[in-house]
Amino acid sequence: MTTNSSPQLWLYDTTLRDGTQREGLSVSIEDKLRIAKRLDQLGIPFIEGGWPGANPKDVQFFWQLQEDPLKQAEIVAFCSTRRPNSSAATEPMLQDILAAGTRWVTIFGKSWDLHVTTSLKTTLEENLAMIRDTIEYLRSQGRRIIYDAEHWFDGYKHNPDYALQTLEAAIASGAEWLVLCDTNGGTLTHEISQIVQDVVRVTGEWGLGTRKESSQSPIPQIGIHTHNDSEMAVANAIAAVMAGAKMVQGTINGYGERCGNANLCSLIPNLQLKAGYSCITEDQLTQLTEASRFVSEVVNLAPDEHAPFVGLSAFAHKGGIHVSAVERNPLTYEHIQPEQVGNHRRIVISEQSGLSNVLAKARSFGINLDQLKAEAKQILQRLKELESEGFQFEAAEASFALLMHEALGGRQKFFEVKGFQVHCDLIEGKETSNALATVKIAVDGKNILEAAEGNGPVAALDAALRKALVNFYPQIATFDLTDYKVRILNGHTGTAAKTRVLVESGNGRQRWTTVGVSTNILEASYQAVVEGLEYGLLLHSQAEAAVKASG
Secondary structure, rough: OOOOOOOEEEEOOOOOOOOOHHHOOOOOOOOOOOOHHHHHHHOOOOEEEEOOOOOOOHHHHHHHHHHHHOOOEEEEEEEEOOOOOOHHHHHHHHHHHHHOOOOOEEEEEOOOOOHHHHOOOOOOHHHHHHHHHHHHHHHHHOOOOEEEEEEEHHOOOHHHHHHHHHHHHHHHHHHOOEEEEEEOOOOHHHHHHHHHHHHHHHHHHHHOOOOOOOOOOOEEEEEEEEEEOOOOOOHHHHHHHHOOOOOOEEHHOOOOOOEOEEHHHHHHHHHHHHHOOOOOOOHHHHHHHHHHHHHHHHOOOOOOOOOOHHHHHHHOOOOOHHHHHHHHHHHOOOOHHHHHHHOOOOEOOOOOOHHHHHHHHHHHHOOOOOOOOOHHHHHHHHHHHHHHHOOOOOHHHHHHHHHHHHOOOOOOOOOOEEEEEEEEEEEOOOOOOOEEEEEEEEOOOOOEEEEEEEEEEHHHHHHHHHHHHHOOOOOHHHEEEEEEEEEEOOHHHHHHEEEEEEEEEEEEOOOEEEEEOOOHHHHHHHHHHHHHHHHHHHHHHHHHHHHHOOO
16 A cells, blocks of 8 residues: 555556557557547556657657647657767657657667667667767757667676666766666566666766756656566566666556567556555556556457456456355455455356355345355256356356346246247358348247348347347347357367357446357357347346335
């Protein structure tokens, strides 16, 4: 827990630049603006927006933020030092940086002599001149500078004297932050700690002696930028902070090139809740899970359900002994309170469940089974029978809720399924197929026959069901089928294999998942879609009942 006396850490988010280098991740200008504003709400002090001039998208992004600025965050432009044997004042890419209109600019330069001679194909002295000239020019134009020392740790291990000279050049030219980058992501934690300590000590000894008299900015502080190629990015960033770093760079959900960057969704709670640093406010910290899922939604990547702190399973309990203990005292199996990061505890139902799982899960749905132990045991037995047939309720909690209501004799029958047929037209050379579904249902004893087309059989079935039911239940018009997953359970049986289908549905405010299992994939899909509609109607009826009860 942080206090007013907690040491301040500065967070620097590079999701919109480094994060977008992840393979398979692409964002529009509108996506970048939405993410920037969400990070602004989260309280991130520095948000790196991209490299103006590198592509038209980044240019427009910075222009739009000039028209509609963020509330509290500094938007940062990113660029390299000038090219060898040129002048910063005549460097076109630096003119694009100035046109972006940001107060802060992050400049990266080479720390590793190998890169200077092989990548830049220039001399070690010219590389130092490139650092000095670029920073001095941008400072003369009123910009404040964060200097990213690229390949710092590899460079320091190979030639520490030269690596330190690059930092000295940045300091002398007016950089306010020196960010040490583990660009290849191969440094181990004990190396990070020792090298950061060395840099903190050396730069402290330099003091004001290396800075130009015209420089009015404070003595630079140290930052850390780690990559995850050795699965060490978060640990290495924390080690750097413990060694004296005051800025932490990373991305939401750890997005980034190759294996990704340090994950801010893990760094922030670890540093704030466990190490005692002040990163964002406690209220902002409770938005972390929502922010993580928001960004994953915008970039169209499935959330990591097992991610620490913010994942759906981060505080999920499956084993019966665990559930029983957590019910008595959450500290027995939870390292923090999930609400501190905006997450929540989940009791997972599966064939490994004990009675305590069923009782706890029932309470989460507003069903008190504590005084109905016989019914609870029946539910547990039915659960294990269904899972032996291939059903899975860990991710299909809506289906389990319906199972409980049925076992207790309170499952409301909104409609009855009489049958369905599907006809598909497969057109050679086309990726999709047109499908026609016909469904027969009964509502209040009245038989309804409806047909609908869809892009594939499941979409057609879903459309036909909605068409049949919407006149009786208008709220169905607000339901959406948001996700569809298929898994073959026993592939060795070939086309006779059982198929498990998970269908996620939503109404704009809530989402729920249902499951179907059959040797016929259409039947399994139909089961899951039908239960998805049924559970949505149950939620609506419960909401209406709650409104009436409140007067």
